[in-house]
Amino acid sequence: MLTSIDRVMIYAVLCIISFSTIMLISHHATGLFAVGGLLATILGLWVEFASKNKLEQQKK
Secondary structure: OHHHHHHHHHHHHHHHHHHHHHHHHHHHHHHHHHHHHHHHHHHHHHHHHHHHHHHHHHHH
């Protein structure tokens, strides 16, 4: 079972990889997949932080 910090680190690494791919490759098809990966990681981080805030509020 992954902890919250483990999931955030995985999302951060995927974000760095996707951003690097966007910067280094000029092909449109590969760039499209990299943009999709970047959007997926941003969405994943958003969901992770949103659920973390809800859990903290429920603990209080």
